Amino acid sequence: MEKAIKRSKLKMSTQDAIWGYVFLSPWILGMIFFTGGPIIASLILSFCDWDLITPPKIIGFGNFIKMFSDSRFLNSMFNTFYYTVFSVPIGIIGSIMVALLMNQKWKTVRLLRTIYYLPSVTAGVASAIIWMWLLNPDFGLINYGLSLLGVTGPKWMADEVWAKPAIIIMSLWGVGGNMIIYLAGLQGIPRQLYEAADIDGAGMVDKFRYVTLPMLTPVIFFNLIMSVVASFQIFTQVYVLTGGQGGPADSTLVMVLYIYQQAFKFHNMGYASAIAWILFIIILIFTLLQFKIAGGWVHYEGELKK
Amino acid sequence: MRRGFLILLAVLSVLTIVFLAGCKGGLSLGGTTLRFMYWGDTSEITIIKEMVTKFEKETGVKVSAERAPSGPPYMEKVLTQFAGGSAPDVLFVEVNNFKEFASKGVLEDLTPYIEKDPNLKTTDFYPEIIDRFTVGKSLYVLPRDIAPICCVYYNKNMFNESGVKYPTDNWNWNDLLRLAKKFVKKDSNGIPIQYGYVDDWPIWEAFVYSNGGAMVDNVKDPKKCVMDSKAVIEAVQFRSDMINKWGVVPSPSQMTAMGGMGTGDMFVSGRVAMFFSGLWKTPIFREQIKGFDWDVVMFPTNPKGIRAFPTGGSGYAIVKSAKNKAMAWKLVTYLAGVEGQKKLAATGLSQPAMKKIAESKLFLDGLKPLHKDMLLRAVKYVKFAPLMPEWEEINVSMIAPAFDKIWNGKEKAAPVLKRVVPEINANYFSEK
Numbered sequence: 126m127e128k129a130i131k132r133s134k135l136k137m138s139t140q141d142a143i144w145g146y147v148f149l150s151p152w153i154l155g156m157i158f159f160t161g162g163p164i165i166a167s168l169i170l171s172f173c174d175w176d177l178i179t180p181p182k183i184i185g186f187g188n189f190i191k192m193f194s195d196s197r198f199l200n201s202m203f204n205t206f207y208y209t210v211f212s213v214p215i216g217i218i219g220s221i222m223v224a225l226l227m228n229q230k231w232k233t234v235r236l237l238r239t240i241y242y243l244p245s246v247t248a249g250v251a252s253a254i255i256w257m258w259l260l261n262p263d264f265g266l267i268n269y270g271l272s273l274l275g276v277t278g279p280k281w282m283a284d285e286v287w288a289k290p291a292i293i294i295m296s297l298w299g300v301g302g303n304m305i306i307y308l309a310g311l312q313g314i315p316r317q318l319y320e321a322a323d324i325d326g327a328g329m330v331d332k333f334r335y336v337t338l339p340m341l342t343p344v345i346f347f348n349l350i351m352s353v354v355a356s357f358q359i360f361t362q363v364y365v366l367t368g369g370q371g372g373p374a375d376s377t378l379v380m381v382l383y384i385y386q387q388a389f390k391f392h393n394m395g396y397a398s399a400i401a402w403i404l405f406i407i408i409l410i411f412t413l414l415q416f417k418i419a420g421g422w423v424h425y426e427g428e429l430k431k
Numbered sequence: 432m433r434r435g436f437l438i439l440l441a442v443l444s445v446l447t448i449v450f451l452a453g454c455k456g457g458l459s460l461g462g463t464t465l466r467f468m469y470w471g472d473t474s475e476i477t478i479i480k481e482m483v484t485k486f487e488k489e490t491g492v493k494v495s496a497e498r499a500p501s502g503p504p505y506m507e508k509v510l511t512q513f514a515g516g517s518a519p520d521v522l523f524v525e526v527n528n529f530k531e532f533a534s535k536g537v538l539e540d541l542t543p544y545i546e547k548d549p550n551l552k553t554t555d556f557y558p559e560i561i562d563r564f565t566v567g568k569s570l571y572v573l574p575r576d577i578a579p580i581c582c583v584y585y586n587k588n589m590f591n592e593s594g595v596k597y598p599t600d601n602w603n604w605n606d607l608l609r610l611a612k613k614f615v616k617k618d619s620n621g622i623p624i625q626y627g628y629v630d631d632w633p634i635w636e637a638f639v640y641s642n643g644g645a646m647v648d649n650v651k652d653p654k655k656c657v658m659d660s661k662a663v664i665e666a667v668q669f670r671s672d673m674i675n676k677w678g679v680v681p682s683p684s685q686m687t688a689m690g691g692m693g694t695g696d697m698f699v700s701g702r703v704a705m706f707f708s709g710l711w712k713t714p715i716f717r718e719q720i721k722g723f724d725w726d727v728v729m730f731p732t733n734p735k736g737i738r739a740f741p742t743g744g745s746g747y748a749i750v751k752s753a754k755n756k757a758m759a760w761k762l763v764t765y766l767a768g769v770e771g772q773k774k775l776a777a778t779g780l781s782q783p784a785m786k787k788i789a790e791s792k793l794f795l796d797g798l799k800p801l802h803k804d805m806l807l808r809a810v811k812y813v814k815f816a817p818l819m820p821e822w823e824e825i826n827v828s829m830i831a832p833a834f835d836k837i838w839n840g841k842e843k844a845a846p847v848l849k850r851v852v853p854e855i856n857a858n859y860f861s862e863k
Contacts, residue, residue: 283684
């Protein structure tokens with residue numbers, strides 16, 4: 126053992142770094158060959174007009190200028206923001222509430238955790254089809270539940286006003302995935318903090334407000350960023366529920382679906398690439414913005430970030 | 432142990448790089464292999480495989496036939512191959528996706544080949560489909576079949592039980608509506624459980640054409656969208672009224688209430704008396720319909736007696752980049768030639784593009800639907816979609832969202848078309 130250490134001329138930290146890269150190498154190679162190339166290609170293509178059949182023609186900023194007057198693009202941006210603004214907060218509050226419930230010491234809690242987590246490992250297409258049934262205006266469970274409360278349910282995916290809310294409700298299906306992360310966060314909160322709060326005479330609400338929530342903020346921050354990124358990229362559910370159209374009347378046409386339509390239905394690969402880059406920039410801005418704001422509310426080990 | 436692992440990793444990464452480099456160079460399959468792309472259901476696959484095997488045996492040339500699901504997935508695959516510089520040699524094309532290739536200069540002009548071929552004449556084929564695949568004076572696709580979208584399948588048992596006479600080819604829209612009304616049934620909550628008429632997808636074009644309307648001023652060289660005409664507005668409103676005023680056709684939301692059941696399934700399960708599509712539904716209906724007798728009738732005329740409908744149809748093309756064009760042509764004639772068409776006719780799936788074969792006993796085989804000989808008379812009424820690559824985009828991005836509001840009964844046809852047609856013209860026809 127001692128010999129082995131002597132023989133190596135590299136420092137321990139350098140050795141560790143090398144091993145780190147070795148373990149990362151499958152991902153890095155994949156990234157460079159399978160993702161890196163297309164990323165660069167799409168950047169170049171975003172300045173081109175390309176129908177996939179004839180060679181691309183460089184058109185400068187034409188694609189980017191076109192976006193401002195493309196009402197369907199602006200509409201897809203509106204729909205994506207609409208979805209994000211509602212689905213992200215609802216999703217975060219929902220998954221924290223479920224995590225709090227699943228953090229209780231019930232006998233069946235392990236089984237319940239599994240049940241809540243199951244939807245997250247269900248294939249997107251399969252769950253979209255299940256939701257097609259749940260949202261069925263005449264025979265669906267959701268409208269049946271509403272009818273028990275004396276409410277006549279809307280036509281959901283068949284109605285351009287209710288289609289977006291329907292997709293948002295559907296997104297709650299995924300709370301189980303974030304719940305697991307919150308659960309881990311909850312169990313990482315030191316017990317002595319609660320004991321101290323007990324001694325100070327804090328009630329349930331105070332303990333949640335002054336201990337649980339602040340200690341959970343790093344996890345909330347992580348989930349917030351991941352949820353915003355994911356919700357800007359919503360595609361599968363809408364594609365399956367509307368047959369790739371984004372209907373009715375374009376009410377569920379989101380940005381990634383529009384990129385898909387432009388690229389593979391209308392064969393405007395250059396324009397599709399340009400929109401993809403704009404989407405990337407939007408997501409980047411929102412993520413940076415969140416890091417900026419985070420200093421004000423995210424606590425690490427009881428201290429504010431930075 | 433550690434070192435061994437490192438060596439293994441190094442070998443693996445080298446292998447990966449070599450493999451990737453190999454991919455980049457394109458896995459060349461040798462000069463004598465023809466690459467051929469097609470779509471099709473199981474009965475078509477069988478025919479195509481038979482013809483390909485025969486071709487390989489007789490010529491000694493290997494064919495690599497690749498299949499993709501029909502519609503957008505097929506186009507995605509073909510276009511990706513074009514984009515990657517590895518386009519197939521022979522391509523299956525239909526009358527609608529032909530517009531994607533027609534103006535791009537990627538297909539070989541087949542006119543000289545057909546002139547030299549002693550076994551084929553363009554006059555053997557229906558002139559309508561030859562004309563569709565001809566741009567200028569060049570024929571780009573050798574037609575295999577034509578598929579007028581004019582088949583109104585009807586459930587004979589439902590007609591018998593209601594004591595209603597079967598429709599005949601000389602019926603009109605008003606007869607369609609009158610008959611459809613007789614078959615609507617509702618449950619105790621007022622939810623319809625049976626309808627009079629449905630179409631395979633919203634085939635509004637059939638109403639537009641049969642009312643003397645058109646999408647554009649000139650199908651072969653469109654300069655203007657003319658869908659704000661009185662004829663189009665009237666036709667679209669008629670289809671909307673069938674849904675929203677008379678309730679004989681399910682609305683889009685009522686369709687979702689069918690729980691993912693397609694309109695074809697509705698016909699099979701006896702929930703609708705009449706179903707409008709093309710002949711291609713026949714093999715499925717023959718297999719699935721057990722409990723009742725059925726037949727087809729030609730799509731009705733408008734009340735003034737105008738007859739017209741959209742059409743499908745397909746054939747084979749040679750891609751310009753093909754290295755061995757003579758062999759590629761030979762393969763095309765195997766697939767779309769007399770023998771290929773005869774085999775196709777026998778499946779009942781589609782109507783051969785060669786008149787003689789369509790008129791023969793091979794196609795008119797006495798099997799259901801018995802009245803399919805009306806298709807021979809229907810060909811002269813077919814209309815094709817505007818021949819411009821952007822038409823798909825116009826349809827998906829402008830027409831379909833606007834029409835959603837009409838089918839949902841939120842708006843009338845007139846204001847929607849008056850609003851959307853100028854937009855279409857401004858966005859897609861202003862430079863021309």
